[in-house]
Amino acid sequence: MKIVQAFKKENLTWNYLTDKIALKNPLVLVFANRLLLEDEAFLKEIKKEFPYEHIIYGSTSGEIADTNVLDNSAAVTAIEFEKSSFIIKTGNILDYDKDAVALGKSLYSSMPKENLKHLFVLSEGSFINGSALINGLEDAIDSSVSITGGMCGDDAKFEKTLASYNENPKEGEVVLIGFYGETLEISFASYGGWQPFGPERIITRSEGNILYEIDGHPALELYKKYLGEKANELPQASLLYPLNVTPPGKEDALVRTILNIDNENQSMILAGDVPLNSKVQLMMASVDGIANGANLAAQDAMRNRKTKPSLAILISCVGRKIVMDQRVEEELEEVKSVLDSKTILTGFYSYGEMAPFFGSRICQLHNQTMTLTLVSE
Template sequence: MKTVQAYKKENGKWKYISEKNTLKNPLVLVFGNRYLLENDEVIEDIRAEFPYEHLVFGSTSGEIAGTNVLDKSVTVTAIEFEKSSFVIKRANILDYNKDAAELGKILYDEMPKDNLKHLFVLSEGSFVNGSSLIAGLEDDLYKNVCITGGMCGDDARFEKTLASYKQNPKEGEVILMGFYGDTLDISFASVGGWQPFGPERLITKSNGNVLYEIDGQPALDLYKKYLGDKAVQLPQASLLYPLNVTIPGKEKPVVRTILNIDNDKQSMILAGDAPEKSHVQLMMATVDAIAEGASKAALYAMHNRKSMPQLALLISCVGRKLVMNQRVEEEIEQVKEMVGDNTTITGFYSYGEMAPFVNTTSCELHNQTMTLTLISE
């Protein structure tokens, strides 16, 4: 595997983290600020600097390049696979009446199955139901194939997110990347570091990822009472106080971030499903706990690997970035300590992360986690 990595701040020049080499048919991951990805001149500049075919774009809530956490920038990581290969498929949720499960099924059906080792998802993050998307992808999934990935971000604005494959970035896109080859060594992990607090309550009315009632009370009204003065800052304030949801029949709880609110219906739109009869609690975290969570994620991802990773794809939640603030790079440094100095690190801050729990293979939608996908040939 060969990689070339560079980033560009708003109105700045390209800065290369690695040597500027020409690669053969690479996968090019472009993560950037939404405003920059909407700028045609910026996109033309990216295409001129990286004149390759397989460009995948995704908007972010912060870009990761090496141990740098950047804002108002574009990061590019070009990856040449020397012993293995990749296939990329795309679809737009707006063409499926926002039915993420159906979109997921069709995307996976289009993916060649022979020698498929892993799937990585880059999804629109504003209105796609991540849980439903995963359910569709896994509907007929081969047993030995796992899914990781993330949902695009838009800083803490929650206005719209962008993604694309080959085309210029646009709304509604879901990108599925398949990795193929016997030499691939791919591992992953997802850990948070947040702690539940306060009384455990019962979800009494919901529909998919829309939460209407908790303990028979309007969900948004109850949540606002907990937030107090911070309620006027919704939905951004919810990133600091996500929900811990224990779904019936599931062994482990999942964390849910609130993507938007509906004051008229007193409801909250979450990044993933929160079924009725689930138990729910508020959560909070400290900087040290979040950094420790990143370290644990890297430790779990490195466990039982056959080789050192050459590439680390990091998807971390925007809520973690807001809590850590000026210390945000500490969680990236924790990962680097585990994966080694020779591993190319890239990724972004997201509206949702996708990965199985530790020691499981079924993918889950997470919020407020550090999720790693480690790849080597």
């Protein structure tokens, strides 16, 4: 596997973190600020520097290039597989009347199945139900195929997200990468480091990813009482106080951040499902707790691997970035300390992360986690 990585800020030259070499038919991942992805001149600069056939774009809440956390930039990683292959499919949630399950089913059905080993999802992040998308992808999936990925970001603006494959990035797009190969080894993990606090309550009214009532009270009203003065800063303030949701009959809790609020009916729109009768608590985090969570995620992802990873795709939540602030690169350094020093790190800060729980192959939508996908041939 050969990898070339560089990043560029607007009006500045390219900064290469690896040797600049020509590649054969690489997979090119472009994680960039949303405003830059709307700039056609900037997109032309990317294509001129990386004149390849398979370019995937995704907007972010911060770009990851090795142990650097970047803002207002494009981080580009081009990967040439020597023994493996990939196939890319796309769909747009707006073409499915925002039915994420239907979109997921369609994307998976279009992907060739022979020797398929892993699926990586790069999804629109501003209005899609990530849980429903995963449910659609996994509806008829072979148990040997794993799924990881993330939802695009837009800093902390929550205005819109963009993604695409070989086109100008657009809203509503979901990109699915299928990885194939006998010698391909892909492992993954997800871990948070946030702690629940306050009373444990019950979700008494919800529909999909919309939360209406907690303990019989309007959800938004109750949430605002907890936030106090910070309620005026919603939905951004919710990144600091996500919800810990344990579905009925489940032991593993899922963290949910709020994508938007509806003051009229006092509801909250979350990144993934919040099932009826789930237990729910508020969460908070410390910088040290988040950094330690990244370390634990890396340890889990490295567990039982046969080969050292050449590439690590890191999807971390924008909420973690906001809490860590100037110390945000510490979580990347924690990951790097566990992985091989030669492993190339790429990725972005997101509105949602996708990976199974440790020891499982059933994908889940997470929030406020560090999620890793480790790749080698």
